[in-house]
Amino acid sequence: MPETPLQKFSPLHPIHVAAGASFTDFAGWQMPVRYTSDLAEHHAVRSSAGIFDLSHMAEILVAGPGASAFLDYAMAGTLSAIANGQAKYSLLLTEAGGIIDDVVVYRLEEQSFLVVANAGNRLVAAAALSERAAGFDATVTDSSDDYALIAVQGPKARAVLEATEGITQVGLPLAELKYYRSADALFEDLPLLVARTGYTGEDGFELYVRADAAQSLWHAITVAGGSDLVPAGLASRDTLRLEAGMPLYGHELGLDTFPVQAGLGRVVALHKAGDFVGRAAVEFGPAADARVLVGLSAEGKRAGRAGYAVFDGAETDAHEVGSITSGALSPTLGHPIAMAYVDPTLNTPGTALWLDVRGTRVPAQIVPLPFYTRKTK
């Protein structure tokens, strides 16, 4: 039997325990799965605001005169093209075109970038970056243990943060901070990076702060938020991102997935000059019959879940044409939704397919992603 790996705890763990959270193991971390009700937490983010501890995410710093050229080579996007204070969703590919991780890259300064990777991919992402840095004038530093990450998401997120004692804007005021931009700020004299990013489909912010300041920042935000803000766990984060059609590594993305299969062809900058890892494989493309990611919507209450098969008919001799990667009864929409990989000939919205829900064929149809888009003013 393998040894049980050491459990890792967020710097905010004592706060979650005091709040009565239930915990789940996520990539070796004990993280809050819910505080009271995952549905209530989900609805709060859609209608008001929620605060999430994402300190398990990995923060990798890339710095040096060659940092931007290095990232252009190491990743699928053109990171040299983003401005200081801008963020970009990108992919770390294998030579074979598979996905090592999906990341958000923030350009902090001309020669300094923050790469935020998934907790479960921290080591492989950091290793891939370090390996690829050879020959570039750039350093790669896994600083994950130095950072805590707190997300405040929802229509009232901005108001909550504007009212938070101790946060001083150094760069742009929050009202002027655009989506996928970040600004330097201070929290009680400590550097704080405030980014208008998120994984919920709502307006919101992600705050990177020194781990030892995380508890006082969380406390200050919750005091400012009052009843407009609820602590929200990973269960609600998962249903929120699913409704927003956002992929989750290990579900929609993996080493055997080409970006184009996941609908992420636009993330791969084939037009950029010079080589990047995975370029040749991505240009060649996946097999013609490689399955593609689609959204599925069903009626009733029985959700298809990750791993369930998708068929082209209700009959027992119907063909298996796909597999669900994420699925739930959508809290916002009230009916089952799922993301699935299906045969590429079936990816037209309106196509009728059947989900095998533990032996019962549940009718569904392909719908465009995302399932949910927030109303903007």
Next chain:
Amino acid sequence: MTDQTHLKYTPEHEWLLIDGDTATVGITDYAAQKLGDVVFVDLPAVGAIVNAGQAIGEIESTKSVGELFSPVAGTVIEINDAVSAAPELINTDPFGAGWLVKITASRPADLTGPTFLTHDGYRALVGE
């Protein structure tokens, strides 16, 4: 509020309220908490003949699916329609309004034997 100390329990996190040859069955607060918010319940038909340990229903939350096992061989004599309409009752009142089925045991002695856990035994099982 149901007096939980008078209930019997199973290792599958179900409780039984035994009244003569009939048991009212639900899932425990521990199970409800582990599942998260219950959003769908599939219960057996009234009149169904069930075996001990047989999966007779499903309890789905946003995150996962749990099965309902019959704790005893017998006949389903009543199901809780209220919980089908309002599955959240399983979270808000698992030992009361969130009950699931009533089963009349085909051998009433099955309900009185040492098969089931006591309240203390169950709490020890879940580490409380």
